Amino acid sequence: MTPPKPHGTLTVCITGGAGQISYSLLPLIASGEVFGHEQPIELRLLDIKPALEALNGVVMELHDCSFPLLRGIVATDDPMVAFRHADVAVLAGSFPRRPGMERRELLAKNVNIFKAHGHALDQVASKNVKIVVVGNPSNTNALVLSHFAPSIPKGNITALTRLDHNRTVSQVALRTGVSVNDVDGVAIWGNHSATQYPDMTRATAKGELAMPMLGGRKVVAEEIIPCIQKRGAAVLKARGFSSAMSAANAIGDHLRSWLMGDSKIVSMAVASDGSYHVKAGVYFSFPVRCVGGGEYEIVQGIELGEFSRKYVSATTEELFAEREEALSLL
Structure with missing residues (x-):
């Protein structure tokens, strides 16, 4: 199969970079299991400020794995840095539902997150960026993201099922x-x-x-x-x-x-x-x-x-x- 970016490095951004899903996903991407064994990868890992220490630990482990395809890693709490020139964005980070939380309250928390992500992606990501929304409620988070990223084609935004x-x-x-x-x-x-x-x-x-x-x-x-x-x-x-x-x-x-x-x-x-x-x-x-x-x-x-x-x-x-x-x- 032809790599997604055969003549360059594929920039992949993952939000919730210090989370459990990211921890399981990163080795799959960095080892070539997702985009092929000939596709160089640069990782951009985004998380909130309180998670940055844990995120740095994830970066250490990625370095320690010595993945041949991994060309670079950026760990940040700034969406404008994380999404810059992103070719692929995996939006795994979202506000989790807590006991007693009403659906409207959960939606309100996540609207703010995906509004900010949409603005940043719209401004600095590759205009052909491919986005998969994972954080729940993922379908509606994808809708909010699309609303605030008008320059990104709706067909480039998906949610995980x-x-x-x-x-x-x-x-x-x-x-x-x-x-x-x-x-x-x-x-x-x-x-x-x-x-x-x-x-x-x-x-x-x-x-x-x-x-x-x-x-x-x-x-x-x-x-x-x-x-x-x-x-x-x-x-x-x-x-x-x-x-x-x-x-x-x-x-x-x-x-x-x-x-x-x-x-x-x-x-x-x-x-x-x-x-x-x-x-x-x-x-x-x-x-x-x-x-x-x-x-x-x-x-x-x-x-x-x-x-x-x-x-x-x-x-x-x-x-x-x-x-x-x-x-x-x-």
């Missing part, structure tokens, strides 16, 4: 007794939240329709879909920390598919354009085809039956409600 996609692939594989490589046809629709729709109606396992092997629609609706929708909460309860390793892996998959191309249909939250009756104005997860070079297309022509439509309607309704709340805070 590849983790949900990977979870769905894994559940199908586990329950049908095949390798994840033998699973195809799953998709994530809508919001990266408990209303997301992990669609297995067209999933195949070794070329055979998976739905009968999964126990039919009743089992999928009552057991498997809730398992995927609530997986993050289950991981948090089990280990006392949110999903970091699997999130980092999914970010790597998302970026590799988007920039390098992918033979399989994958899931990404992208700017809605009226496809599947989802009006423009939100970042919505669709099944997409990544053709490489940072280009994707929403897969068209999928028949959404009654079973699927109720899920897609619910997650669409939630996203537009979030949109109105977020816009009222701008």
Whole structure:
């Protein structure tokens, strides 16, 4: 595969640079697992001032790994420094939801963060920068970012639903007794939240329709879909920390598919354009085809039956409600 920037160094910025997701993601990027083993990398790590000491420890470890592709590291609490000439930006940093916090309060905290990031990216990043928003609520944070970065094409801004996609692939594989490589046809629709729709109606396992092997629609609706929708909460309860390793892996998959191309249909939250009756104005997860070079297309022509439509309607309704709340805070 051709590296994203074959005649230069790829500048990759990661926010929340001292966080757990970044800690798992950085070795994947610096080792060449994401952008290829011929692509030199410069890392820009952004975090808040109280985290700078921990961030410096991360920098020490990156140096100690002696990654051959790593050409430089900048650690900072200044978005204007972090995003300067960025070719790729992974926005993993956000304000976490705390006990008793209302959704509007969470949105208000994150609107301010992504407003500042949007302004900085708009001013100093590469105009062809590719952005994946990870920090939750990621779909609506992507919308806010886009609003404040008007010179960056909406198609260059995405939100992460590849983790949900990977979870769905894994559940199908586990329950049908095949390798994840033998699973195809799953998709994530809508919001990266408990209303997301992990669609297995067209999933195949070794070329055979998976739905009968999964126990039919009743089992999928009552057991498997809730398992995927609530997986993050289950991981948090089990280990006392949110999903970091699997999130980092999914970010790597998302970026590799988007920039390098992918033979399989994958899931990404992208700017809605009226496809599947989802009006423009939100970042919505669709099944997409990544053709490489940072280009994707929403897969068209999928028949959404009654079973699927109720899920897609619910997650669409939630996203537009979030949109109105977020816009009222701008």
